[in-house]
Amino acid sequence: MQPATPVDSEPPRAAATVVLLRDAAAGPEVLLLRRHAKASNMAGVYVFPGGKLDADDATLNPAAHLDQPHAALHERLNEPDTDHPTAAGLYVAALREALEECGLLLAEPLGGDAPVDALRARAMLREGQPFAQVLAALQLRLQTRQLAPWSRWITPLAPTMGTRRFDTRFFVAQAPADQTARHDDEETTDSLWLAPRTALEQYRDGRIDLAPPQIMSLAHLARHASVASVLAAARSQRPPLILPEPFDHEGVRVICYPGDAMHPVRERALPGPTRLHYRDRRFTPEEGFDALFD
Incomplete structure (x- = not known):
């Protein structure tokens, strides 16, 4: 078994993504967005809304624009080496990207019972107005309490x-x-609400494309019967750090996760298989598709 050859030695960019869920008759559904076919990275792949941390995300005034202080957000994120403004900025980035990419805004009015005008907020962002300016103009405060680190x-x-x-x-x-x-219709060109298992079945059948973090996350989500169950599980744990380890075995790319015999971290971080094999342009467990749910 040979380790994969590194292609990028630059530090990874800080980013945030939000897995948006809703309850349906058959259980929870998750929102997936298809990245533009001409995107420079992950073209055509279905992902959760998200993107890189912008410098302005860490500068929002918590008293004016957030429903929690920086210290509380830092504690929930459970990253001792991350400073408080950056920790808060990651929550802001997740909420901002959700608004930009799919038009959903988790926010509350500062006064009165007026509904949140997500359409207007998104339009203002598209015009180039800073997120803090949008929130101030619409008298909104971000609902960071609605986000649970996963x-x-x-x-x-x-x-x-x-x-x-x-x-x-x-x-x-x-x-x-x-x-x-x-x-x-710019960064993303399609949106789907799907049950996690259904999304994985469509991936297996070649109807949609997914990346390994989405595959493993969907397999994890498929074990829950409601949105409340997902949120309760997230709030009862410390978010695991997952650094996949790729290697090549007999001409096949393999990605292993914490708990696998080939991974330096011996403790499991996720349910399901500890490695995926890349064959025929699809990532699948060595034991077959159903191993995602065992």
């Missing part, structure tokens, strides 16, 4: 998909019931 993924030095490396914090949240998600 996991932290760092792209390996030799990524199997894409060319950039990210240090991405995954949050889970219930989508606002009074807002409608829609892709932006």
Whole structure:
């Protein structure tokens, strides 16, 4: 077994993504967005809303724009080496990216009972107005309490998909019931609400493309019967750090995760298989598709 050859020695970019969920008759559904076919990274792949941390995300005034102080957000993120403003900025980045990419805004009015005008907020962002200015103009405060840290993924030095490396914090949240998600027709060109297992079945059948973090996250989510169950699980744990380890075995790319015999971290971080094999343009467990749910 040979380790994969590193292609990028630059530090990974800080990023945040939010797994937006809603309850349906058959159980929870998750929002997936298809990245533009001409995107420079992960073109055509279905992902959760998210993106890199912008410098302005860490500068929002918590008293004016956040429902929690920086210290509380830092504590929930459970990253001792991350400073308080950056920790808060990761929550802000997740919420801002959700607004930009799918039009959902987890926020509350500062006064009165006026509904949150997510459409207007998104339009203002598209016009180039800073997020803090948008929130101030619409008299809104971000609902960071709605975000529960779920996991932290760092792209390996030799990524199997894409060319950039990210240090991405995954949050889970219930989508606002009074807002409608829609892709932006710029960075994303399609949006789907699917049960986690259904999304994985469509990936298996070649109907959609997914990346390994989404595959493993969807397999994890498929074990829950409701959004409340997902949020309770997230809030009862410390977000695991997941640094996948790729290697090549007999001409096949393999990605292993904490708990695998080939991974330096012996303790499991995720349910399901500890490694995926890349064959026929699909990542699958060595034991077959159903091993994602064992």
